[in-house]
Amino acid sequence: MAERIVSQEREQALIQLLDDPSPVVQEALAAEFKRIGPAGVSILQKAVRESGEAARHQARQLLENLVEPDPSRMLVEFIRGLRYDLETGLYLINRVVNPGLEVKTLKDGLDTLARRCREIGVAPMSPKEQCKLLNRVLFHEYGFRGNTEDYEDPLNSCIDAVFRRRKGLPITLSAIYLLVAQRLGMQLEPISLPGHFMVGCFQGGEPFYIDPFERGRFRSLSELGELLESQHVSPEFYHIAPVPVGEVLCRVCRNLVVHFDKRNEPRWANRFRSFVREFEQTHQRQSET
16 A cells, blocks of 8 residues: 555645646656655545546546556557557557557658668559569568468567568568558558458559568469369458458457467467457447447
8 A cells, every 4th residue: 555655644745746837846746656656656546536626637647657558458448449540450469468569669660661662663653563662672672471480479460570570470461561551652452361361452453462471472363262262262252352450450369369379378368369359349339330
């Protein structure tokens, strides 16, 4: 409890200073609450419950800086919010596994890839020429590839690890491809084939598909049909059509369930299983409204 570390008199003095408008006082308060750690959190939580409006407001702000947000809770709130963004969703999933993820470092890396594409690109370029350029940068200059040595490694589903190690699953490599393409103003789409994830382009002429797991190999509609048939799947239109971002993120979570189960890590598998349920239940509620 806070009283074991901070005297009652000191606690009251800190709470009384919360509504002081002086920036100098507030800066000193922030430093003091950080210094006393858990006791400071307890005092601020008490202030939120019992103090006046101004003090409550300041206590909430200080708490936001003191208490690290729970990655699992943040991901659940994101799922329920239905405002799905591929980049944000992948960061949030990643942070469940690695709470210390430095998002800025990852964003800077994606920006660097896009900047390199601009450096060597010559306008105007057709969509396919743009994809060939992106393939050159990602798969030849930077060496991104499918992780065929350890396909079941859960880190293959974590975008920071995929970026750092330059290898991952079809879905995470496709995600990086899409995020760089987005920075370049390219209109590409996620394609969620059974057992394999790709990127599709539907801009002008016949659609074509890119397989980032195979270092950007171009695939035609007929090749996708053959791929599905080889897996004993009857080709349907929805197999080769773009999928919503929420479905992409849910599939990443499903992959993590499978891979943590295979690693005999039930706690982690169950955590991601709960996120899959959140996606499914949120989708169901949305469809019923």
